[in-house]
Amino acid sequence: MAKFKYILILLLLLMTAIRLQAEEFEKLTFVKTDGSTISFSVEGLKITYDDFAHAVITNDETSMTLDLASLKYMYFSNGGNSAFATGDVNGDGEVNVADVNTLVDIILGGESDDATIKRADVNEDGEINLADVNALTDIIHR
Ligand SMILES: [Ca+2]
Numbered sequence: 124m125a126k127f128k129y130i131l132i133l134l135l136l137l138m139t140a141i142r143l144q145a146e147e148f149e150k151l152t153f154v155k156t157d158g159s160t161i162s163f164s165v166e167g168l169k170i171t172y173d174d175f176a177h178a179v180i181t182n183d184e185t186s187m188t189l190d191l192a193s194l195k196y197m198y199f200s201n202g203g204n205s206a207f208a209t210g211d212v213n214g215d216g217e218v219n220v221a222d223v224n225t226l227v228d229i230i231l232g233g234e235s236d237d238a239t240i241k242r243a244d245v246n247e248d249g250e251i252n253l254a255d256v257n258a259l260t261d262i263i264h265r
């Protein structure tokens with residue numbers, strides 16, 4: 124059941140992340156549980172869900188059905204790293220639960236300035252997604 128719950132959360136993040144980031148990044152990459160990756164151009168990108176078991180990814184070039192159970196996480200890419208203190212998403216000089224709140228707000232489509240959005244990339248892979256929430260909570264609980 125835990126896995127199913129995780130997939131539902133992932134779905135919510137996917138849907139909101141697409142709206143937030145599809146216009147700013149060039150590529151969407153899915154990382155599968157076996158470590159392999161699949162990348163899609165965000166040009167004309169659409170993701171639809173089939174009974175919560177599969178995602179159908181369509182863009183201007185291709186259409187592919189992915190088994191959600193085989194997906195570990197996804198990220199948008201375009202490069203770009205943060206020069207700010209790792210995990211200090213809201214930029215107040217401390218890394219704490221307030222930064223998690225700010226990060227989640229951004230992932231869920233909340234308005235934010237460019238500097239905050241850069242700091243929200245906690246794991247510095249150029250994308251803002253669930254992996255950054257995990258990275259941030261790891262830092263706080265370290
Ligand atoms: Ca902070």
Ligand SMILES: [Ca+2]
Nearest residue numbers: 244246248250
């Ligand atoms: Ca990131």
